[in-house]
Amino acid sequence: MPRLSIEEVEHVAWLARLRLSEAEKQRLTGDLNTILAHFERLQQLDTTGVEGTSHAVPMSNRYRDDEPRPSLPREEFLREAPDARDAFFVVPRIVET
Amino acid sequence: MATLFAKVETVLGMEVHAELLTQSKMFCGCSTQFGAPPNSQCCPVCLGLPGSLPVPNRAAVEHVLRTALALNCRINWRSIFHRKNYFYPDLPKAYQISQYDVPIGVDGYLDVRLDGEVKRIRIRRVHLEEDTGKLFHIEAATSFVDYNRSGVPLMEVVSEPDIYSAEEARAYLRALRLVLVWIGASDGKMEQGSLRCEPNISIRPAGTTELGTKVELKNLNSFQSVYQGVAYEVERQTQALARGEELVQETRRWDEERLITAPMRTKEYAHDYRYFPEPDLVPLEFDAPWIERLRAGLPELPEARYARYVRDYGLSEYEASLLIERDQPQVSDFFDAALRAYGGDPKRVSNWMQSDFLRLFNAAGEDWPAVKVRPEHLAAMLKLQDKGQISGKIAKEVFEVMWTTGKPPEQIVQERGLQVIGTEEDLAPIIDQVLAQHPAVVESIRKGEEGKFNFLVGQVMRATRGKADPGLVNRMLRERIAG
Numbered sequence: 001m002p003r004l005s006i007e008e009v010e011h012v013a014w015l016a017r018l019r020l021s022e023a024e025k026q027r028l029t030g031d032l033n034t035i036l037a038h039f040e041r042l043q044q045l046d047t048t049g050v051e052g053t054s055h056a057v058p059m060s061n062r063y064r065d066d067e068p069r070p071s072l073p074r075e076e077f078l079r080e081a082p083d084a085r086d087a088f089f090v091v092p093r094i095v096e097t
Numbered sequence: 098m099a100t101l102f103a104k105v106e107t108v109l110g111m112e113v114h115a116e117l118l119t120q121s122k123m124f125c126g127c128s129t130q131f132g133a134p135p136n137s138q139c140c141p142v143c144l145g146l147p148g149s150l151p152v153p154n155r156a157a158v159e160h161v162l163r164t165a166l167a168l169n170c171r172i173n174w175r176s177i178f179h180r181k182n183y184f185y186p187d188l189p190k191a192y193q194i195s196q197y198d199v200p201i202g203v204d205g206y207l208d209v210r211l212d213g214e215v216k217r218i219r220i221r222r223v224h225l226e227e228d229t230g231k232l233f234h235i236e237a238a239t240s241f242v243d244y245n246r247s248g249v250p251l252m253e254v255v256s257e258p259d260i261y262s263a264e265e266a267r268a269y270l271r272a273l274r275l276v277l278v279w280i281g282a283s284d285g286k287m288e289q290g291s292l293r294c295e296p297n298i299s300i301r302p303a304g305t306t307e308l309g310t311k312v313e314l315k316n317l318n319s320f321q322s323v324y325q326g327v328a329y330e331v332e333r334q335t336q337a338l339a340r341g342e343e344l345v346q347e348t349r350r351w352d353e354e355r356l357i358t359a360p361m362r363t364k365e366y367a368h369d370y371r372y373f374p375e376p377d378l379v380p381l382e383f384d385a386p387w388i389e390r391l392r393a394g395l396p397e398l399p400e401a402r403y404a405r406y407v408r409d410y411g412l413s414e415y416e417a418s419l420l421i422e423r424d425q426p427q428v429s430d431f432f433d434a435a436l437r438a439y440g441g442d443p444k445r446v447s448n449w450m451q452s453d454f455l456r457l458f459n460a461a462g463e464d465w466p467a468v469k470v471r472p473e474h475l476a477a478m479l480k481l482q483d484k485g486q487i488s489g490k491i492a493k494e495v496f497e498v499m500w501t502t503g504k505p506p507e508q509i510v511q512e513r514g515l516q517v518i519g520t521e522e523d524l525a526p527i528i529d530q531v532l533a534q535h536p537a538v539v540e541s542i543r544k545g546e547e548g549k550f551n552f553l554v555g556q557v558m559r560a561t562r563g564k565a566d567p568g569l570v571n572r573m574l575r576e577r578i579a580g
């Protein structure tokens with residue numbers, strides 16, 4: 001029983017900026033539905049009184065003190081950028097205001 | 098048609114973003130200094146390089162906790178970060194670390210003063226996130242990106258739709274800004290963008306309760322533009338409705354030059370952020386000792402101070418505002434300390450604060466660290482005046498010297514010989530001389546021209562450079578004229 005349509009897979013792929021071939025869309029729709037079906041099975045478990053879990057490790061409150069540390073030299077990371085000019089990263093213009 | 102919508106109500110909710118006053122960024126040690134050269138404050142964490150891991154800045158978390166407490170919020174004992182996913186080059190990770198369903202503070206309120214009334218505006222949530230980088234659209238096809246601001250701790254304060262006019266929107270923002278500045282969470286610099294305000298505005302026929310179509314407004318960089326932008330938008334929506342047009346839910350940008358709002362082109366699916374718990378960050382857990390320590394460290398807040406000044410000290414709202422509505426709570430701290438040391442009429446201390454203190458303080462560019470005068474010295478000066486040891490005119494001179502030197506008033510009076518000439522013996526020769534110089538005036542006073550008496554008092558004061566005890570001068574002149 002498919003939960004996810006091919007259109008929904010296309011939408012999710014768009015949100016993640018993934019370009020999928022028709023064959024990939026077919027395959028992923030099947031895979032994702034298998035995963036959903038599996039979770040549906042898990043959901044049959046009675047979890048009354050069990051608190052939701054957001055994190056897998058039993059740990060909280062890890063902080064750092066507010067102390068500045070040296071940053072990276074600009075040349076080191078601008079060199080890795082797809083495009084850079086002067087002191088800036090350069091990106092395609094996306095949205096106008 | 099126009100009459101159908103003649104009566105409309107404006108309903109606003111406000112989203113305010115404040116960069117928090119920390120030395121380092123939210124999840125890495127890069128500096129938060131404003132105005133540094135582009136991309137000079139970046140590292141693998143705030144550039145979103147693979148393999149880097151964020152670690153939260155405790156000071157930023159505490160700023161949000163303190164803000165939540167100052168805004169009377171309930172603290173969520175356990176709070177978590179979420180990822181807000183979107184593709185836009187202002188954030189290099191393709192997601193912003195933010196908070197979603199368990200923000201740090203919820204369900205608070207802020208009391209706002211407007212035209213002598215106190216209005217309570219409910220606060221929906223206070224949460225912590227990271228700021229984005231800055232894009233510069235200089236060329237047609239490309240944008241330039243500076244990631245210095247990427248990862249700077251950012252707090253969002255969201256109000257309930259309890260605001261009903263442009264005036265209220267401005268008053269709310271003023272009051273909120275003052276709280277944030279006083280508790281040290283934000284520098285409140287709207288012009289530098291460290292405090293940003295996005296109202297969402299809708300109108301509805303008066304008397305109805307359903308909210309109308311919401312329009313979000315951006316690019317409001319001052320109190321004035323908040324006021325003007327909201328007022329413009331209310332008018333635009335009212336007229337559109339009157340013409341029978343349908344309003345669309347959209348984001349509009351305030352154009353400061355043309356004084357209009359214009360729609361911003363926004364991305365399709367922009368609101369499909371697919372939030373999920375940030376796996377790289379463990380939950381924040383607060384306990385009573387931590388919260389109570391922060392609460393105890395909060396200063397008295399502006400509204401509490403207002404209430405005290407107006408109710409307990411009998412100051413007018415305007416007088417109270419001159420002391421309180423300042424980025425430096427030290428001004429009203431000074432007033433309180435001087436009043437404590439003086440122990441007399443609060444109005445008298447307030448008058449000195451308003452006329453002399455604030456005149457000099459404002460003239461010196463409101464530079465608090467440069468203030469030399471001490472509250473105890475103002476109190477001592479007032480006592481000297483009360484005891485008749487210096488005159489009102491001399492007090493003004495003493496205050497100016499206290500302001501520039503920080504010396505106590507007794508020392509200034511001593512060094513400059515400013516004590517009142519308070520004995521008949523000292524005053525007699527001066528008074529006799531004045532009378533001798535103005536026989537005609539004396540004569541006309543004897544004939545009933547009472548108005549000329551003050552002229553003689555003035556002459557004596559002038560001769561003593563204001564140091565004579567006015568009561569004594571009056572009595573001695575009277576005695577001699579009656580003679």
Ligand SMILES: [Zn+2]
Nearest residue numbers: 125127140143
């Ligand atoms: Zn960094």
